[in-house]
Amino acid sequence: MSSDRCDEVVAEYLRELEQRLGGLPVLQRRELLGDLEAHIVNERAERGVTSETELLVVLERLGSPEVVAAAAYEEAGLPKPAVELAGARRGTVTAAASARFTGRAERTAALDSAEVFASAGPTPQPYAPPPVSTPVVPPPDDLFRARRGPFPPGGGHLFPSGPGGRPWSDAGPPPFVGGPPFAPPPPRREPSSRAWVRAAVGAAIGFAVLVLFGCLAGAFLVQGSSVEEPPTAVSVEVPEPADPPVPPVRPVRPTE
Amino acid sequence: MADVAQLSTSLRRGTLEFCVLAMVEHEDRYGTEIVRRFGDERGLAASEGTIYPLLSRLRRIGWLDSKWSESPSGPPRRYYALTDDGRSALEHFRTEWVSFRQTVDRLVGTGGA
Numbered sequence: 001m002s003s004d005r006c007d008e009v010v011a012e013y014l015r016e017l018e019q020r021l022g023g024l025p026v027l028q029r030r031e032l033l034g035d036l037e038a039h040i041v042n043e044r045a046e047r048g049v050t051s052e053t054e055l056l057v058v059l060e061r062l063g064s065p066e067v068v069a070a071a072a073y074e075e076a077g078l079p080k081p082a083v084e085l086a087g088a089r090r091g092t093v094t095a096a097a098s099a100r101f102t103g104r105a106e107r108t109a110a111l112d113s114a115e116v117f118a119s120a121g122p123t124p125q126p127y128a129p130p131p132v133s134t135p136v137v138p139p140p141d142d143l144f145r146a147r148r149g150p151f152p153p154g155g156g157h158l159f160p161s162g163p164g165g166r167p168w169s170d171a172g173p174p175p176f177v178g179g180p181p182f183a184p185p186p187p188r189r190e191p192s193s194r195a196w197v198r199a200a201v202g203a204a205i206g207f208a209v210l211v212l213f214g215c216l217a218g219a220f221l222v223q224g225s226s227v228e229e230p231p232t233a234v235s236v237e238v239p240e241p242a243d244p245p246v247p248p249v250r251p252v253r254p255t256e
Numbered sequence: 257m258a259d260v261a262q263l264s265t266s267l268r269r270g271t272l273e274f275c276v277l278a279m280v281e282h283e284d285r286y287g288t289e290i291v292r293r294f295g296d297e298r299g300l301a302a303s304e305g306t307i308y309p310l311l312s313r314l315r316r317i318g319w320l321d322s323k324w325s326e327s328p329s330g331p332p333r334r335y336y337a338l339t340d341d342g343r344s345a346l347e348h349f350r351t352e353w354v355s356f357r358q359t360v361d362r363l364v365g366t367g368g369a
Contacts, residue, residue: 028312035287035308038331042288045330061295063303071306075313 006055010040013059020069023081032072036062268300273310274349275300277319277342286325286333287311311336319345 014037021029043049043058062068073080272294279290290311291304314320319342327333338346361367 031312032308035312035334036305038334039288039291039304039308041331042327042333046288061304063305067303068305068309071303072309075309 002051005052006044006049009052009055009059010037013040013065017065017068020065021072023078024072024076028072028076032068036068268302271353272300272302273314273319274346274353276307276310276314277338277346277349280320280336280338281343281346284335284337286335288333290336314342318342 014033017036018029018033021032024032039062040058044055047054047058049055049058063071070080275294276290279285279293287308291307294300294302294307295304311320311322315322315336318339321337321339322334323337324332324334358367
């Protein structure tokens, strides 16, 4: 029983610490959490900690999550996010109370899903839910804290407004969906403006083709008429010398 | 006015990391071992948990190397070792520290005698 209770206390400690480390790069965060977890396990084993009271002494020597997190930010050269623990964090703590160490994933994942994927750590499953929680992000009026998953997309619209003079800067988030409307306008204008050119070119090509066909047809007619004449002449000649072996003789000469 | 805690923090900053380097200068030590040692040093007044971020930074800048090793009793341990760069940094600090300490002692009147 006491062992379970101790596990709970440790999980709670690590969970709160992780919540405070949201502003750290994922690898540093994982490393620190892993180090502290190993430290606690070591201490419990080597000091024979069995009661919650003894465990609290170990955790006290370790330092409060706030103190450890502050040191982590300082060593990482990053500003400590003052708002880190606000709102959502608390809720997650109670919700994931039974999830022990892996429970942290859910909240973190929602905050920075990109990092979560990069970590590909031992807790990939809990990360699945993040996508689902992303819709919650739309209302980013929460705070401008650390980084919300949506920032990548949202942040994008800040820059695009300048270049290309794209209209989405006015409407903010919704305009994004309106991205498609953009595509249509250009195509319509282009086709209409180029229609005349295309029609003219088509007509010219058609005319040229007709002329060509006309010329070819004329040439064929001329050749055809000249060809027809010989046959008549031949037919006339052939009947006359048909009896003598003139035709057969001619072909025979070349073969011999 | 800066309180005592603030003074301690200020003094610790910039020197604690070299104490860590010196601790693994001749022998590899695992995290908990290093951390306990600092926890026992009253003068440093550092929470044990604050040493781990420091170890992490020293490893990232290449002054320490670490590797996990099985423990005869209990979970695997992460052992830290001094790298060549870390050794150079430690030597440089020792030289600077002696000079710095002598200057401060002279100016503050803590030179003894």
